[in-house]
Amino acid sequence: MKADQSLKNNIKSRARQPFTTKELAIAGMFAAVLAVISQIAIPMPTGVPITIQIFGVALVGIILGWRLGVLATVVYILLGAVGLPIFSNFRGGINILLSLTGGYIWGWAIMVFLCGLRPKTGSKPLNTLFMFLLPVLGTIVDEIIGGLQWAALSGDMSIYGVFTYSIVAFVPKDIFLTILAVIIGIPVRKAIHKLI
Ligand SMILES: O=C(O)CCCC[C@@H]1SC[C@@H]2NC(=O)N[C@@H]21
Numbered sequence: 001m002k003a004d005q006s007l008k009n010n011i012k013s014r015a016r017q018p019f020t021t022k023e024l025a026i027a028g029m030f031a032a033v034l035a036v037i038s039q040i041a042i043p044m045p046t047g048v049p050i051t052i053q054i055f056g057v058a059l060v061g062i063i064l065g066w067r068l069g070v071l072a073t074v075v076y077i078l079l080g081a082v083g084l085p086i087f088s089n090f091r092g093g094i095n096i097l098l099s100l101t102g103g104y105i106w107g108w109a110i111m112v113f114l115c116g117l118r119p120k121t122g123s124k125p126l127n128t129l130f131m132f133l134l135p136v137l138g139t140i141v142d143e144i145i146g147g148l149q150w151a152a153l154s155g156d157m158s159i160y161g162v163f164t165y166s167i168v169a170f171v172p173k174d175i176f177l178t179i180l181a182v183i184i185g186i187p188v189r190k191a192i193h194k195l196i
Helices: 002-016 021-037 053-081 102-116 124-153 159-169 171-192
Strands: none
Touching (some): 021 053, 053 102, 102 124, 124 159, 124 171, 159 171
16 A cells, blocks of 8 residues: 555656656766766867767766766756866866867767667667667767867868868777777666666
């Protein structure tokens, strides 16, 4: 009887608010993880640093799934946008989102969604393939969004220059980091599944 009532209450409160308090707390914790990971960054003369943020975003999506993953990433982006120094090299503010690096940052909201998708196809090998393919696709989408904004705002680099540079300086490292995030994230997700 008691369990029935608690289930009903749970369903009622879910209908009223999209996220439970526990989910909000988890999203906040993972937004903090993104803030920390963002500080591992090498500033570059181009204005776009070399970072491991792609690893962090992929990890968040894989561990939390698309729904909580998008929430955590959007919380991170919004906190940075309002001025908390949580983007790379302790920068923050809406101006960063509108700068050379901004496209990469808001692109993470799309990337994390793709990383958090878990299609169930009925075929185990196909599921495994998607588990790797979707995060890699997310990374490529982020590199494209980021590269386009960079090229649009850059006074001295063409689209061709930006993408040629990205393919050499970012893409191989970021695809490697994405695959690493899948390999680390899946067992972590299983281990903390009961908490979430
Ligand atoms: O300032 C920030 O916080 C955002 C920096 C974005 C850097 C992007 S992420 C994808 C690509 N790979 C890198 O190593 N750097 C760029």
